[in-house]
Structure formats: C-alpha cells, structure tokens
Amino acid sequence: MVFRDQIEALSGQNLNLCFQCSKCSAGCPLAYEMDLKPAQVMHSIRLGRRDSVLNSRAIWLCVACETCTERCPQGVDPAAAMNAARLMALRAGLEPGVREVGVYYKGFVTNMRMNGKIHDASLVAINRLVSGRLFDELPLAWKLLLRGRIKPPPLPLRGARFRRMYRRALAREMDQPL
Amino acid sequence: MKYGYYPGCSLEGISLEYDMSMRALFESLEITIEDLQDWICCGTLAAPSLSHLLGLATPIWNLVRAREQGHEQLVTPCSACLYHFKNAAKQVEENHGLRMEVEAVLEGNLDDLPPAIHPLQLLSSEGFGERSRDHLSPQRDLSDLKVVCYYGCHISRPAEVMGFDDPENPQSMDQLVRSAGAQVLDWPYKVDCCGAHFSLIRPDIVVELCQKLFRGALDAGADAIIVACPMCHANLDTRQGAISERLEQELEMPVMYFSQLLGYALGLSPKRLGLQKHIVDPLPLMLEKCGAGKGQGVVP
Structure with missing residues (x-):
C-alpha cells in the first residue's frame, strides 16, 4: 500500500476530495505553531511525502478540536488524517515531532492501565518527573490542594479488566498489515 | 427516560x-x-x-x-x-x-x-425553562449579572458527529442561562479552542489561545465566563496569572460552570455548588450582583 492509501485506510477518509481551499489551515487554532499547516499536511499525504508528514510537528500539535472537520467544504476530516499519521509515526518507531506530546500520551495510557480511569494528580506528577519540570506548577498545585481538588488515588486499583482489553486490542492490531 | x-x-x-x-x-x-x-x-x-x-x-x-x-x-x-x-x-x-x-x-x-x-441537551429537552420558572430564588436575582457563554470544541462540533445545537453559533447554554435570569452577551469566541490538555504539555499554547478568549469577554463587557467542559474551566480558571502578564492587564474574571450558575439561581448554597473551589473566587461577584442585599456583601 502506498502512503496515502495507508492513511486513508486508517482514517476512513478520501483525501482526494481535498481541493486545497485551505480553510482548515485558516481556522486551525494551533496553525501558528505548526511547521506544515493542515492543508499542507493533506497535500503532502497525497504527494506521498511520508517522511515529511510523519516527522512533522503538526501531527502532534493537533488537539482534535475539529474546527477543520466542521468547516471542510468537501466533507473531509483532516483531524482523523492527523491521528492516522500519529499512529503510523509510532508504528515506524519515529520520535514524535513534539516530544512532550508523545511522552504525555504514553503516560496517559500507562495511568489508565492502573485503574481503568485516570488519576489526574499522579498523571501530572509522573509527567513532570519524566519531563524534568517538576517545580513548574507547584504554586498552582498548592492552591488546588487547599481547595480539596487534589485527591489520593482510589484504592484498591481495578485495572485488570481494562488491561486485558488493552492487550487484546494491541495484539489484534499487530496482526494487521499497515 | x-x-x-x-x-x-x-x-x-x-x-x-x-x-x-x-x-x-x-x-x-x-x-x-x-x-x-x-x-x-x-x-x-x-x-x-x-x-x-x-x-x-x-x-x-x-x-x-x-x-x-x-x-x-x-x-x-x-x-x-x-x-x-x-x-x-x-x-x-x-x-x-x-x-x-x-x-x-x-x-x-x-x-x-x-x-x-x-x-x-438534557436540560434543553427536559424544558429547564418551564421546570425552573417557579423555583427561581427571589433572593438570587441575576438580572445585573453580565456573562458570556463559552462552549469550546465538542458540544456541537463536528455537527455530523455531535448532532446537537449549531456548530458555529450554539445557543443552548445562552438560553438556559437567560432563563435563569442573567444577561447573556453576544461574543465571537463561543466555539474557539482553549488548548485542552496542552495545559499540561505546553502551557504557553493555552495562554496564547485563552488570552484571546479573555480579551473577547472583556470587550463584550462580561463579568464572568460560563462554561460546560472541565477542561475549558481548568484552562480559563487556573491560567489567569500568566494571561494577565500576556495581556499586560490584571485579570480576575470568575469562570463558572453553567450548572453552578443555574443552581445558584435556584437558591442552592454556594458550598453545595462548589463555588468556593475555584482559583478565582466567584462569590464576591455573585454577592455584589445577585445577592439579596446587592452591594452589601450579605450572604443570602
């Protein structure tokens, strides 16, 4: 499968509908931080520029606000294509274009595996440890603690069923060609 | 149901x-x-x-x-x-x-x-306006309170998936807040993104996106921003220090959930509604604008 077909299969989108009006780029709240703007990501995928897309910062900066998807006159979902590109980048073993985002997403799913749910305080604390920014938000953390908004993890942890599902999902996926 | x-x-x-x-x-x-x-x-x-x-x-x-x-x-x-x-x-x-x-x-x-x-959507379909009409607390007159409603990304967008309200100019929260008695102002940032989880990864992005929202709310003349998403609330409520620096203007604007505002209008106690848990305390504003003894700081 060529690169465009892979993205289309993963995202369920027909990217050939895109006629490069660039409305997605115009409305994207994160475009100012992106190396490739959303319309350029769409076009690069169609041109088969795999390395440029999979190594881009853009695909990791997308927060799936869906403004592009809502406004696309051709009914394409660029946010889904960005998500497909993130999956392919990780499958290819590439370092995420915005490292902190990759670290956060992995930490998030690791946290889910403990209890099936997220425990927000430990998610943030571990993320800060890993990224070496432990002291960035301490004044805010203190204010939240005083207001009773930071809670200890719920015990006992009940993540076993979620972990079984997690393993099944990943095993099935590894069997599929990409 | x-x-x-x-x-x-x-x-x-x-x-x-x-x-x-x-x-x-x-x-x-x-x-x-x-x-x-x-x-x-x-x-x-x-x-x-x-x-x-x-x-x-x-x-x-x-x-x-x-x-x-x-x-x-x-x-x-x-x-x-x-x-x-x-x-x-x-x-x-x-x-x-x-x-x-x-x-x-x-x-x-x-x-x-x-x-x-x-x-x-539940409150709109269950007819909050009619249900609440007889229950609005006379001690909690919200008519001097000016607010903007901030919907953020996913309440109605993308329309094809969410199937509720207007994706570019939603009205459901405006109507509920209006039926609770507050003045709802029009503003152009109802459905702009707050930066969501980037608050934990790249707070600079959240500050950049949220400063636009606060500028918009100030330009509209709002006393407070009303939200319907925990992430929108966290970003708007906890980042006002950094946003004040960015705007070069001291910012202390209460950000409340629509459920808190509606509950307040129905006479529920501020403590039960968790109003004391915000970083920017909304109570002084509520007492000044909506209390029985408006402007006298009397707890109704």
Whole structure:
C-alpha cells in the first residue's frame, strides 16, 4: 500500500476530495505553531511525502478540536488524517515531532492501565518527573490542594479488566498489515 | 427516560465542583440520574493516538456498560468524553469490519448502544425553562449579572458527529442561562479552542489561545465566563496569572460552570455548588450582583 492509501485506510477518509481551499489551515487554532499547516499536511499525504508528514510537528500539535472537520467544504476530516499519521509515526518507531506530546500520551495510557480511569494528580506528577519540570506548577498545585481538588488515588486499583482489553486490542492490531 | 450518568475522570478529581453542582442541579429539578457502574476513562486523544482499536474500544466499553445497565441515554458532562463516545459509536456503525474488530476486543456485540448526551441537551429537552420558572430564588436575582457563554470544541462540533445545537453559533447554554435570569452577551469566541490538555504539555499554547478568549469577554463587557467542559474551566480558571502578564492587564474574571450558575439561581448554597473551589473566587461577584442585599456583601 502506498502512503496515502495507508492513511486513508486508517482514517476512513478520501483525501482526494481535498481541493486545497485551505480553510482548515485558516481556522486551525494551533496553525501558528505548526511547521506544515493542515492543508499542507493533506497535500503532502497525497504527494506521498511520508517522511515529511510523519516527522512533522503538526501531527502532534493537533488537539482534535475539529474546527477543520466542521468547516471542510468537501466533507473531509483532516483531524482523523492527523491521528492516522500519529499512529503510523509510532508504528515506524519515529520520535514524535513534539516530544512532550508523545511522552504525555504514553503516560496517559500507562495511568489508565492502573485503574481503568485516570488519576489526574499522579498523571501530572509522573509527567513532570519524566519531563524534568517538576517545580513548574507547584504554586498552582498548592492552591488546588487547599481547595480539596487534589485527591489520593482510589484504592484498591481495578485495572485488570481494562488491561486485558488493552492487550487484546494491541495484539489484534499487530496482526494487521499497515 | 432512564438516564445513566458518566462523570469521567476529571469530575472525580480536579473538577469535582462540576460534578457536585451537576448532581445538586438535577436533584433540585427532580431529574433522576443513575451512576454508570464499572466505567473506565474515555481514552481522550491519547488512546487513539497510540492504537486505533484501543481508541475505539475504550469509549465503547462504557456505552456497552450503559446498555447492560438499562440506560436509554448516557449523560456525559465532559464534552471531550462526549465527543469520543459519539465519534467511536459513529465509526463502528458506519464500518462493519471495524465493528467486528471492536466486538472481538470487547468480547461482546455492539447492538443498540445508547447515545451519549451532554447535560445541556438534557436540560434543553427536559424544558429547564418551564421546570425552573417557579423555583427561581427571589433572593438570587441575576438580572445585573453580565456573562458570556463559552462552549469550546465538542458540544456541537463536528455537527455530523455531535448532532446537537449549531456548530458555529450554539445557543443552548445562552438560553438556559437567560432563563435563569442573567444577561447573556453576544461574543465571537463561543466555539474557539482553549488548548485542552496542552495545559499540561505546553502551557504557553493555552495562554496564547485563552488570552484571546479573555480579551473577547472583556470587550463584550462580561463579568464572568460560563462554561460546560472541565477542561475549558481548568484552562480559563487556573491560567489567569500568566494571561494577565500576556495581556499586560490584571485579570480576575470568575469562570463558572453553567450548572453552578443555574443552581445558584435556584437558591442552592454556594458550598453545595462548589463555588468556593475555584482559583478565582466567584462569590464576591455573585454577592455584589445577585445577592439579596446587592452591594452589601450579605450572604443570602
């Protein structure tokens, strides 16, 4: 499968509908931080520029606000294509274009595996440890603690069923060609 | 209608005041909700970014639990959870191959999954205006309070998935807040993005996106911003220090959940609504603008 077909299969989108009006780029709240703007990501995928897309910062900066998807006159979902590109980048073993985002997403799913749910305080604390920014938000953390908004993890942890599902999902996926 | 209730992880942790006010509001309106048992995180953007199948199976797990427990609709106050529920449900409905994969992962069928809905949709359809009319507290006159309603990303966008309200100019929250007696101002930033989880990764991005919202709210002449999503609230409430520096203007604008404002108008105690839990305390504003002894700081 060529690169465009892979993205289309993963995202369920027909990217050939895109006629490069660039409305997605115009409305994207994160475009100012992106190396490739959303319309350029769409076009690069169609041109088969795999390395440029999979190594881009853009695909990791997308927060799936869906403004592009809502406004696309051709009914394409660029946010889904960005998500497909993130999956392919990780499958290819590439370092995420915005490292902190990759670290956060992995930490998030690791946290889910403990209890099936997220425990927000430990998610943030571990993320800060890993990224070496432990002291960035301490004044805010203190204010939240005083207001009773930071809670200890719920015990006992009940993540076993979620972990079984997690393993099944990943095993099935590894069997599929990409 | 039998409503299940999915609080989601935020409402059990940092955004517990959204949960408190939501439950108090439902109780006072005599709308019965039942907690979903055995729920898990919706996976947000993290699970689908790491695994396509996990990203679909995780939200759908909860819809399957809701069906098993006999809920006809799943009330989901977090609009990010809501989006992932509705998006995953739509994907497996439209793609038979994908549906079979997710059924294999979940070891069960995906027939007749109940829809997830936002409490704004529930209150609009249950006729909050009529239900509350006789219950509005005369001691809580909100008519001097000027607010803007901030919907953020996923309450109505993308329309094809969410199927509720207008994706570019939603009105549901405006109408509810208006029927509670407050003045709702028009402004152009209703559906702009707050930066969501980038608050934890790249706070500079959240400051950049939220400063536009505050500028818009100030230009409109608002006393407060009303929200309907825990992430919007966290970003707007906790980042005002950095945003003040960016705007070169001291900012202290209360940000409240719609459920807190409606509950306040119905006479519920500020403590029950969790109003004291915000970083920017909304109580001084509420006492000044809406108390029985307006301007005298008397607790009604």
